[in-house]
Amino acid sequence: MPGQIDWIELPAADTGKARTFYGGLFGWGTSEFGGDYHVIDNGPAGAIAPREDGFTHPRVYFTTEDVDASVKRVHELGGTSEDVQTVPGVGRIAHCHDDQGTPFSLYEPAAQS
Known part of the structure; x- marks a missing residue:
């Protein structure tokens, strides 16, 4: 979800x-x-x-169905992100900050075959 x-x-x-x-x-x-x-x-x-x-507090990953679209939306809403990374066998992630500087991460699970 x-x-x-x-x-x-x-x-x-x-x-x-x-x-x-x-x-x-x-x-x-x-x-x-x-x-x-x-x-x-x-x-x-x-x-x-x-x-x-830059990683001194717990990092929370929120699930997304499309990390690229979610990163684009982060930017549209005034937030920032690092580049999307692929973790082989796991999925794709992006470390972000909301429009007030609070860090969070996005996670798109790898496609199940």
């Missing part, structure tokens, strides 16, 4: 410490997806990822 929260990412300066913290708090386990990116196994759909410039 468009607009539904599909995925969250929690940034961490030390992903090992973050996994220990959230594991202790909520009982979450994680699986390494690649590099230092760890998918949450038994909690919300999301991951614990390395903190980077």
Whole structure:
């Protein structure tokens, strides 16, 4: 459903410490997806990822049926976006800011065959 929260990412300066913290708090386990990116196994759909410039707060991904059309609409409404990225086997994403500077991301799932 468009607009539904599909995925969250929690940034961490030390992903090992973050996994220990959230594991202790909520009982979450994680699986390494690649590099230092760890998918949450038994909690919300999301991951614990390395903190980077511009990625210092939780990132929320909203589902869209057409990420290109949604990015165009973001711009029409006064927001901004980075380029659309393809994540092989996952779908397409775009990191955006609304017209007040609040960050969010858009996610178009990969076509199911």
